[in-house]
Amino acid sequence: MDATRAQEALSSTSRCTYHVFLSFRGEDTRKTFTDHLYTALLQAGFHTFRDDDEIERGHNIESELQKALQQSKISIIVFSKGYAFSRWCLDELVQILEHKRNCPHVVVLPIFYDVFPSQVRKQADSFAEAFASHEEQFKEENTKGEKQWTDKVEGWKAALREAADLAGMVLQNQADGHESKFIQQIVQEIGNKLNQTLLSVAPYIIGLESRVREINSWLHDGSSDVRKVVIYGIGGIGKTTLAKTVYNLNFENFEAKSFLANVREISAQPNGFLRLQKQLISDILKGRKEKIYNIDEGIFTIEEATCCKRVLLVLDDVDHEDQLRNILGWRQWFRRGSKIIITSRHEQLLKSTNRCKMFEVKKLDGDESLQLFSWHAFGQSHPIKEYKELLKRVLHHCGGLPLALQIVGSSLFGKSVETWKSALEKLEAIPDSQIQKVLKISFDSLSDDHDKNLFLDIACFFIGKGRDDTVKILDECGFYTTIGIQNLIGRCLVTISNDDKLMMHQLLRDMGREIIRQESPKEPGKRSRLWCHKDSFDVLREVAGTETVEGLILDLHELRGDKLADAMSGVHNADHHNTEQFLDTYITPSHHKSSIRRSLWNCWNSIRAAFSRYDAVSNELHLNTDAFARMHKLRLLQLNYVQLIGGYEKLPNALRSLSWHGFPSKTIPSNFHLEKLVALDMRNSSLEQIWKGTRVRC
Template identity: 40%
Template structure:
């Protein structure tokens, strides 16, 4: 009995055969992308390995394919390679049962079948040439074989693109046909997979670097950002590597909509893994029982749209119980959930760029990768509106498909007022998932009034409304409803913003006066004109230009008894100001025309009063009891002459009087400052106050005396660095330290036996800081620590600079593409007693010799360093700045050396090795000339504007002394850590960080 030939091992799902010059960059490119994104392993000839026998490589690829797709085009028969591949494909079809799918791109099937016309003529011309036969090893005439292969292929059932109205549709049909021919494990994803490849590859690359451990990956982003699509694409690409696999869709929906939701999901998970579709659960299984069934198995589990940590615990427990190589993928809108789950990697969904957005939108709106004629501008307007959100691009694009130009215009006008309901339905899930009504109020307040405002500023206002905004805003960020943008500004995606505003509008579509918040110009104008406001109104904004100034009666606000937030720009009120709500917390009234705040205006609950660009001459006539007032901004009030009486404003934190040219009378301001213990920022730049201070420095004294009560102090010089003898003595007295050569010189004589180390972190550097601390701890117990060094790879990049003694000097790297995330100070010191460095630490000084600033951070501030503090640090650093950082200790501790680590959020172009070539002028050689003006700025633990300074005059005879000993070269990479030669002799390593109890941690 004859044995049947052994079927070759299948190594590809699909082999693509085509004439490259005709279709490689068009149809085949789109087809290949669609197949790949559907998880179909596709072989295309650019995968040929260099240095291999091309013929043998192609023959192996064809032999190892489950399906061959042959794309016929007009010039197909010009290629002998294509025809020989086709001959091989048809042989595999006859002998191995390989599936062949012909696609007729721009040629009729009958032309291919009978080789007619130009197609047949070119075939004859090509056949006249003699080609090498890779099967037999000699040269033969192949005309008859080619004709036979063409006829056989054209007789098979295939796809006629020539007579199809949409390439996109036929590509999707081909993909679905291939999936049906392969297996049912493939998940269907989007019809137009634009931008998927790079995002999927990001996750695939991570999994490939951790092949021997069970990993958990989180995919996080706002609704409609493509989380599920990415998860499915990843699953499709890798699921064949797992015998045990499960994709659980819509976890949230199943848990909410079904009485036995979690039981249903557990049943699906277990039945998928053990491959028993008849598996039935009656009650919820304990996680331990689920894990018992999975223990040691290599599994792939995808949990889509998870909303609570309890759902995760019920479905997977701990991935460490799974076998090596297992992969758990979780998609969610809640970043905190992923933190609790301690995932190994988080893939953050980002908005599509303009090019990708336009392409995705065009596929849905025109079934073509770019807009058709006359619709380009319309399309770009829609893309801008969608803000890179895939869901919106798909939904609105599909809605506009085959609509007229007038219909497009109508849709765009409607979108300006009323968001698309399908998009809003998806986005609103995140809002509805908020358990706390306070969080919902915070979200709606920000959507309507505070987008682009400083986070600390908004937090202060909303805390004053009793909304607990610190935790509330954090929750909204985790839920992808808010984001913090550059300079600590609060941001909201445009469609999320529209969703929030639509929630408010829907509460009373016909009567704006019954809504909780009013922001739309026409609605506000109507309510104030018709006196139709009600007690429902909690916030109102009307922003006009000077040329559009309007006037309303104050009685229009009489019924708005719960009004908390009010912004009026270029708006005047007449009548009884007692009609305004007594619940006001935020008053933002620019371009006011009154000379002083009316006496009948109740302000007792106000947190913020902002009267910028006003005509005010005197803030109030009589002393006001303003116990809640924290911020008063009178900037650009050109007629303001005198400061108000603050004796009854004990909690004022920020007083801003910038650019008030006629402000010359300070009216007991020095006395008030001493009493206002909460005051952290005073700005009086570009005022006439300095004229009165030139010959009288008494105003400075109370400010200086209050420095010890401040969280942070920033000193801004007008020209080159100047530290007056008077100010130097004050700082020395306050911090009980002297920067002298004698003290620094002792550092070189310290015995290594008494050395200890201290880590001080500023900014987002906790991962590197923890790793550094652990490395030092390991070094202390290691017999040979010479090979220990700070990690790289997944950790942020850094540059390191060492200095002898209590300071280190460096140049801020000039690569503006780098984003500095934090600074770590590593201090090696010696103690004459049992003193611990963190206990004796007084402060850290950051001196910028380029920008002429000195920042002083006290120990208490360093122990609770927050985002606002870091913002102050980074606002005073720029590319190329010459900076020196001092660490100030009390008596009994001597610093041997200080190292500064600049931590970056992404790899920097300047490597550590190359940083040793940086040249710097030592600070001791700076030629400084006294300047008549120095600015002192006490900085709060909230956002500080760049110009937040108090102008004062200092004596001109003062000279400057720079630090006496320092080494300004960055650490070379070869010297893996500054602690390499010291680890064995260090007595302790401490870490100063706000995330460690009491700021200390003994490793």
């Protein structure tokens, strides 16, 4: 379903006028069973529609029935022996089921009065007689084409089969033919269904259709086994929204249901597991409370409550398999046909478990991102023209993460273009705290400082780098890198590209770097990692680095914006004669040549003057090796197009990785301590010889 249709489905119950819509064949049950059922529903306080009481005389009956159907929360279909003889009833049945497909939260309850579901499903006995009668009437009337009539009959039969397969109530099975008792049970069932509150979901459902469809196909695969699915992905990607939507669409097809939210958070609280067990028991027993005093007793009570029921159970935000064991015991005592949905940030949570489907929630694509953001930022599905250029920056920043699109979009709603520009500049420098809080849960869930520090190293220095090279470097830094990377992948914090490079969602990268920034917000030299070129330059220029610093990147081309200088490097050395020749060659109209040449010559002189000023500034950017004197723990160093003045013995001897593009010297100085180095990258440098003399590695 598209976004509009999905939204209408989720909010349909808020527009309901009636609690119950009664569909029945009047000739069979209007003055008997249906009349008694209608009275019982009214006495129970349920506003119930039936055609003879509710349609005002003179109104179009068909349109009024359609309107009443769309404004009802529950449709009761009373199947009787003569039901299928009524074309009106069969047409109404088709409309009821079509309405349910468009609004899946609407409940349809079949009542089998003196017939069995198999008779309805197979069109047997009186239902077979009814279709034979319709065939005879068609031959007599001959008012429609044969194909049109055949299609209509097939539609009726398909509707009967679909309705018979719904969870319904059978007079003979549930009340031994006692109508009064049966009616009481129906009223009680209606009460239970009307008291079921739908879970609230995000206001704009974008990109969920295909994801919901895949989970639904798993739910309805026809398997009678107890099945489990883990919906996993990074924080804010929409796991809970997906689980809620699937739950809302399907809980009515199960005998019992429960949605346990925030399992990770609640289980960490005092008596948290008992609280979760009590909620599950209450949900399964439809509100009945059971006293339990410890986890083992709770597991036994849950087993007793669920062993005889098909259950739809959702456990949201599970962080560790022990949480499942402490709530459920995790034994296979659910009744066959039960389904268990688990949401988690942990990809490896139940990967080794047999018959457990793993479903990864991917980020939104470009069109989905634009649509979701537009709803929050503009209140419509498409952007306002004046903001289109800024949208590229916003969507790049959010990286297809629904949470970020929602938060950033809402914060910019109704703001001017200038405010947008300022807000985006701030976002790119300081990440949004709400988004960071959600993403940081995954980081905090890592089991030890080893994996946390490994994540921070990757976030600052190794995104886009080859996995094998990264492992070699970080193993020498004291990490158990291979298993550490696997742990990060398992927590959806890192991914591996098709060409075996380490990748990370941009907002996760920003989260990691913000953790580092918060180590010392105002004094970058006291942070453990420096990846911002401006911060690195300021620290080195002011000799503000401390022994806390373990990694540093400084690219002066990035800092100064020297891409123009690279592009113009050939022109920078051109002489006056070549310039004249260039102008004469490419400017041909003689009557324009003098003025155009004069303008271009003036422009050229401006460029030469600009580069002269650039060269003067370059000389001021030379840094002193004294800046590294206190950085005893520096492991990772990347200096691009940086010139250092002073003795190289002042650089730390703990370096494991050195990248120095544009290294200015022809040889590496003999007093540059590289004994512990495992990776060296000196591309685009002036090196002619690695070093003079003999170096001995101790």
